[in-house]
Amino acid sequence: xxxxxxxxxxxxxxxxxxxxxxxxxxxxxxxxxxxxxxxxxxxxxxxxxxxxxxxxxxxxxxxxxxxxxxxxxxxxxxxxxxxxxxxxxxxxxxxxxxxxxxxxxxxxxxxxxxxxxxxxxxxxxxxxxxxxxxxxxxxxxxxxxxxxxxxxxxxxxxxxxxxxxxxxxxxxxxxxxxxxxxxxxxxxxxxxxxxxxxxxxxxxxxxxxxxxxxxxxxxxxxxxxxxxxxxxxxxxxxxxxxxxxxxxxxxxxxxxxxxxxxxxxxxxxxxxxxxxxxxxxxxxxxxxxxxxxxxxx
Numbered sequence: 059x060x061x062x063x064x065x066x067x068x069x070x071x072x073x074x075x076x077x078x079x080x081x082x083x084x085x086x087x088x089x090x091x092x093x094x095x096x097x098x099x100x101x102x103x104x105x106x107x108x109x110x111x112x113x114x115x116x117x118x119x120x121x122x123x124x125x126x127x128x129x130x131x132x133x134x135x136x137x138x139x140x141x142x143x144x145x146x147x148x149x150x151x152x153x154x155x156x157x158x159x160x161x162x163x164x165x166x167x168x169x170x171x172x173x174x175x176x177x178x179x180x181x182x183x184x185x186x187x188x189x190x191x192x193x194x195x196x197x198x199x200x201x202x203x204x205x206x207x208x209x210x211x212x213x214x215x216x217x218x219x220x221x222x223x224x225x226x227x228x229x230x231x232x233x234x235x236x237x238x239x240x241x242x243x244x245x246x247x248x249x250x251x252x253x254x255x256x257x258x259x260x261x262x263x264x265x266x267x268x269x270x271x272x273x274x275x276x277x278x279x280x281x282x283x284x285x286x287x288x289x290x291x292x293x294x295x296x297x298x299x300x301x302x303x304x305x306x307x308x309x310x311x312x313x314x315x316x317x318x319x320x321x322x323x324x325x326x327x328x329x330x331x332x333x334x335x336x337x338x339x340x341x342x343x344x345x346x347x348x349x350x351x352x353x354x355x
Contacts, residue, residue: 088345089306095313096343099336100126102320106333108139113147116140117160118337125346130165137164141172148176151183151191155203162206162352177207188214194228194242198249205252206351216253219246223261226268238265240272241280244293248300251349257301266301269294277311288315288322288335295342300349305342312339 088096103119111119117140120133140160148154158176161168168176180200184190190200197219201211222232227243229236243265247257255262272278277286278294291308298305315323321332322339341348 088309088343091313092309092343092345095316096126096340098316098320099322099340099343100128100320103333103336103340104128108136111333113140113143113160114153114156115333115337116143117156117163118334120160120163121348121352122337122340124163124352125341125344130163133164137161137166137171140164144171144176145174148179151180151196152193152199154180154183155190155196155199158203158207159199159348159352162203168203168207177204180204186218188212188216188218190215192232193230194232194246195230197222197232198242198245201249201252202348205349209351211249211253213253216250216255219250219253220255220259220261223265225264227265238268239280240269240278240290241293243269244278244290244297247297248293248347248349251300251347252351262301266297269297273307277308285325285327286311287325288312289324289331289338292335292338292342296347299342299345300347309342312343 100122103122106119108116108119116136120136120140123133124130137160140157144157148157154176157171158168158180161171161176169178180190180203183196183200185192190197197215201215201219204211204215219228219232222228222234223246224234224236224238227238228246229239230242232242247262247265250259250262251257257263257266269278275286277291279285279287280290288311291311295305295308295312298308312322315326315335317323317332320336322336324331324335
């Protein structure tokens with residue numbers, strides 16, 4: 059039987075006491091308002107009971123807590139829960155990548171989690187060298203997980219993703235003949251930065267220029283004609299931070315969607331899906347680029 063989770067007040071104290079945000083390099087560090095929003099969001103995430111969440115969401119929460127200062131030791135109970143759920147969850151590359159990110163956040167070894175080597179499992183989920191899974195999220199998350207766990211992304215993964223770019227960016231199916239979409243393009247930019255691809259490279263320049271044209275109502279959305287969502291706007295902010303430029307605009311939109319509880323709403327009209335919106339939003343609010351892994355700097 060799992061021990062009772064601590065109160066939100068205690069969680070706040072744990073997060074605040076000596077917790078230093080892992081921030082991006084000087085010049086694009088989060089503002090005080092952004093850092094405060096990140097801490098409030100992480101406190102809300104920390105109050106979510108691990109045993110009631112799917113493994114992927116649990117891993118996302120662990121990443122959010124870690125990059126806002128929670129010590130790996132404090133994530134040990136969540137790591138135990140993740141270890142039990144991970145074997146049945148990590149059936150696709152993107153899911154396996156999330157497990158790896160959660161394990162790294164908790165200071166664990168993704169090669170030895172509950173008797174399973176999740177880096178080997180991720181390697182087995184390549185359809186060809188450097189091609190992970192089927193979607194942009196499979197590919198992008200796999201590259202970020204490899205960066206966090208091993209410190210490097212295989213050159214084949216970067217070549218594959220670059221070769222699968224469409225005219226302006228990337229799409230979910232990684233079909234070069236199809237139109238780009240905001241979420242896939244922003245994540246792909248971050249993944250390529252994790253592999254060391256310069257933001258001045260032609261596919262990156264085109265993608266970032268196209269993302270600028272997709273701004274609507276101050277933010278970004280995955281669905282044409284819809285209001286800005288925290289999820290898409292946070293992904294664009296991640297791409298900005300990964301390329302070392304200010305994400306002040308998108309971060310202002312995200313802060314405007316933060317509720318009193320600390321959670322981030324999906325949109326003003328649709329406050330549901332707060333968990334995903336909040337986990338997507340914490341890294342950019344904290345000024346953290348997962349393109350550099352989960353460690354400082």
